[in-house]
Structures are given as C-alpha cells and as structure tokens.
Amino acid sequence: MSDKMLDLVARRFRTLGEPYRLRILQVLEEGDRSVGELVATLDGNQPNVSKHLQILFDAGLIGRRREGTTVFYAISDPMVFKLCALVCSSEAEKSRRDFEALAGKPGRSKR
Amino acid sequence: MSDKMLDLVARRFRTLGEPYRLRILQVLEEGDRSVGELVATLDGNQPNVSKHLQILFDAGLIGRRREGTTVFYAISDPMVFKLCALVCSSEAEKSRRDFEALAGKPGRSKR
C-alpha cells in the first residue's frame, strides 16, 4: 500500500476515533436527523455538533439535504457499522483473553 | 452500545489512526520482526518504534516473544487487515464519487 493511501486510511481511522462522532453515527443509524435534533439527542452544543458533522461529511461518511433552514444528515457509507462490529468483536475477544490471563494463570505476569 | 464501549472502540480506531503504526502492521503482516529489523525497515529511530510497538501491544493487536536480548513482534489480531481492506474499498469508492462529481456534472457544486 502506498504511503498516500496509508495516510488516507489513517485519517479515516482518526475520524472514527472520536467517541462523540461515533455517537452521532449511532443516532444517524436509526434514520436521518437534523442538526437541532442531534444537538438535543446528544445533549451537546450546536457549534460542536456542526463541526463534527462537517468532519464526518468531509470523510464521506454522511450526506446532507436541506429543507428550508433545516439541514438533515444521514449515513451515506454503511461501512462504518461493519467496522464497528469488527472492532467490537475483537474488543470482546481481547477482554476474554485478558480475563483468562488474570483468572486462569494468576502467577504468570503479562510482561 | 454503552458509552464505555464507544470509548474503547474509539480508542482502537485512534490506535490505527497513525500512519506509522499502519506501516508497522504492514511489515508485520509478512512475518515476525524484531525491533531492530523494524527500525531498519521503516527507517525510524528506535525509541519511537518501540513506543508505537508498545501501543499496538497494549491494544492487543500484536504479540511479542523474547529471544536473548532480541524481542520479536508479530500480528496477534488479523482483524486489522479486514478493517484496512474495508476502509480502502470505501476510500476507493469515495474517490470514484468525487471524480464523477467533478467530471460528470461540472456545473453542480457540492455545497
């Protein structure tokens, strides 16, 4: 993989590396939402939500449509949920390993 | 998904959000490597490589084994490559869309 591609991929990972943005995506998974709805749902302030939305939009993960003064955002790349599912299962697996290392072999240090 | 889980997932994404670490993983995909070998291959300085390896290790993505004074690292969670593949294909798709938006419909602004 080229260095440029690596940078792009890393950038995409960083986009997803923010809990607040993951929460936004999670809400949007249920359906389109306006900025105001997201602000209310996530209990955040409007400029911050707008900025995160912009970042997700630039990354191509969400799309937007305008109705009057209201802007609705929606998932445009469902890949993100596959990613999250993968990471979640991997995370669960890691927890299991960590647990077994602690419970099963108490004398064996990690290091 | 719980907030704690979201934090874990976000953290994992951030771990992968560093080009240098992706390069390390890419090299390790070909097989185990010692720290020294990685330093030589990646043309980096040793403390930096060691720190990135530690981060990947803490995340459970790589494992290590010691032989004398030498420490070998190896992929322990192949999931990362699935993640990268997903992101890559999504990235390619996005590029295609961007291109078509530019070439196919020159009059239509994104905003």
Added chain:
DNA sequence: TGACTGTATGCTTCCATAGTGATACAGTCA
C-alpha cells in the same frame, strides 16, 4: 426589508500524543 430560526465558521484555550535525545534496563559473552 427586518426579525427570527437553524446552521456554519472564527478564534482561543487546553489536552493528548508524536517525535527526539539521553539514559535506564535486560540478556549475553568474555
């Protein structure tokens, strides 16, 4: 046009983390 609502953008502060050199530590061999 002016007032109002909904959204985006500037600017500043602050925190997390990458890079780097010096140095500590672990293991091997004389």
Added chain:
DNA sequence: TGACTGTATCACTATGGAAGCATACAGTCA
C-alpha cells in the same frame, strides 16, 4: 563481574485537534 548489544523508558518540545463562546450566514415569514 564488566563490556556490549538490543530494547524500553524518561523528559522535553511541538503539533493536531476538541471544546466553547461569539458571531456570521442562509432561509423563511411578517
């Protein structure tokens, strides 16, 4: 044990980016 190699850690600087406030901008309605 002392010298040497390979790796990890410490202390520091610098940078990216998130949060928050103020404010600008867009669209609607009187």
